[in-house]
Amino acid sequence: MATFLSRYVNKVDRKGRVSVPAPFRIELGEEGFAGIIVRPSFFAAALDGCGKRALEALKQKVSRLDPFSEERLSLANAIFARSYQLPWDSEGRVVLPTDLLAHACIEGQALFAGLGEDFQIWEPSRFSLAEADALRRAPELRHALHGSRPSE
Amino acid sequence: MATFLSRYVNKVDRKGRVSVPAPFRIELGEEGFAGIIVRPSFFAAALDGCGKRALEALKQKVSRLDPFSEERLSLANAIFARSYQLPWDSEGRVVLPTDLLAHACIEGQALFAGLGEDFQIWEPSRFSLAEADALRRAPELRHALHGSRPSE
DNA sequence: TGGGTTTTCATGGGCGTCAATGGAACTATC
DNA sequence: GATAGTTCCATTGACGCCCATGAAAACCCA
Numbered sequence: 500m501a502t503f504l505s506r507y508v509n510k511v512d513r514k515g516r517v518s519v520p521a522p523f524r525i526e527l528g529e530e531g532f533a534g535i536i537v538r539p540s541f542f543a544a545a546l547d548g549c550g551k552r553a554l555e556a557l558k559q560k561v562s563r564l565d566p567f568s569e570e571r572l573s574l575a576n577a578i579f580a581r582s583y584q585l586p587w588d589s590e591g592r593v594v595l596p597t598d599l600l601a602h603a604c605i606e607g608q609a610l611f612a613g614l615g616e617d618f619q620i621w622e623p624s625r626f627s628l629a630e631a632d633a634l635r636r637a638p639e640l641r642h643a644l645h646g647s648r649p650s651e
Numbered sequence: 652m653a654t655f656l657s658r659y660v661n662k663v664d665r666k667g668r669v670s671v672p673a674p675f676r677i678e679l680g681e682e683g684f685a686g687i688i689v690r691p692s693f694f695a696a697a698l699d700g701c702g703k704r705a706l707e708a709l710k711q712k713v714s715r716l717d718p719f720s721e722e723r724l725s726l727a728n729a730i731f732a733r734s735y736q737l738p739w740d741s742e743g744r745v746v747l748p749t750d751l752l753a754h755a756c757i758e759g760q761a762l763f764a765g766l767g768e769d770f771q772i773w774e775p776s777r778f779s780l781a782e783a784d785a786l787r788r789a790p791e792l793r794h795a796l797h798g799s800r801p802s803e
Numbered sequence: 804t805g806g807g808t809t810t811t812c813a814t815g816g817g818c819g820t821c822a823a824t825g826g827a828a829c830t831a832t833c
Numbered sequence: 834g835a836t837a838g839t840t841c842c843a844t845t846g847a848c849g850c851c852c853a854t855g856a857a858a859a860c861c862c863a
Binding site for chain 1: 654655657658674693694695709712765766767768782784785786788789790792793795796
Binding site for chain 1: 811812813814815816
């Protein structure tokens with residue numbers, strides 16, 4: 500699967516267009532869909548992004564739940580209904596819908612942060628704060644990588 | 652299979668016509684039937700929609716039940732007897748039958764909400780309420796996706 | 804190793820196409 | 834003959850597509 504690393508700050512122009520970092524595009528190039536999947540993040544003023552393949556994986560998991568259960572409906576609403584499938588143009592840019600821009604408080608610049616198998620998009624200054632916070636907690640959380648892996 | 656994402660608000664004109672969002676049509680284009688399958692939703696004042704293929708999948712599931720059981724009869728009635736097969740016209744519009752419009756309290760506008768492998772149609776303001784509810788529940792439900800991890 | 808060249812990226816703007824929508828013409832039904 | 838339903842055409846506004854520019858990085862060769 501695709502691997503996303505590092506951070507990139509790109510401009511958001513008047514039309515809401517942003518260049519997806521070239522390394523990200525290369526990673527995503529082999530997934531059949533020339534673009535990214537983006538949705539508002541649950542807990543942060545940021546956007547969660549991934550490729551088509553990761554989305555398919557999510558779909559698989561959700562489709563294992565009861566077809567008509569409210570549980571499934573709520574999840575699907577929270578995930579898929581809020582996701583956008585953003586194809587990039589010939590220059591590798593996507594247009595971020597206004598509600599996504601609003602959710603992440605993005606205006607002039609957008610920061611792409613690689614998170615391994617997916618990535619996030621932030622307003623740069625907000626990212627700095629969140630990053631500082633994450634770094635402060637990492638030492639204690641590090642143990643989570645060892646012990647019980649699957650069920651958290 | 653087709654994947655439905657995002658939300659689209661389209662107008663319902665005097666004749667009950669609505670444009671099926673172009674991305675949905677593209678997803679459904681490869682399913683052999685140029686149209687959508689729609690039925691009243693079980694729990695909500697909304698409509699459940701899907702493509703021909705998803706309907707076939709449902710048919711498979713129902714056909715696994717006891718042929719003459721009450722269970723099967725009830726389900727088949729609830730699902731198939733209430734479903735409409737709505738072909739879209741050359742402009743990509745379908746006519747929503749009045750009883751479906753009534754069930755979902757749809758008048759001037761209809762909101763299409765992608766739910767992964769199928770979608771729903773809502774009266775916009777009602778959807779907002781339902782969405783808020785879904786978002787409230789999602790954090791706890793999120794664990795349902797983790798528990799049984801099949802592949803990986 | 805350093806200078807020059809080439810390619811790749813990010814960015815801005817303009818134009819054409821397509822999707823959504825409204826209405827008219829046409830057909831069928833009662 | 835009136836009403837409802839269906840197909841066709843027209844409009845407009847947004848979005849995708851294309852080209853042009855500049856800067857930075859990679860590359861090449863002396």
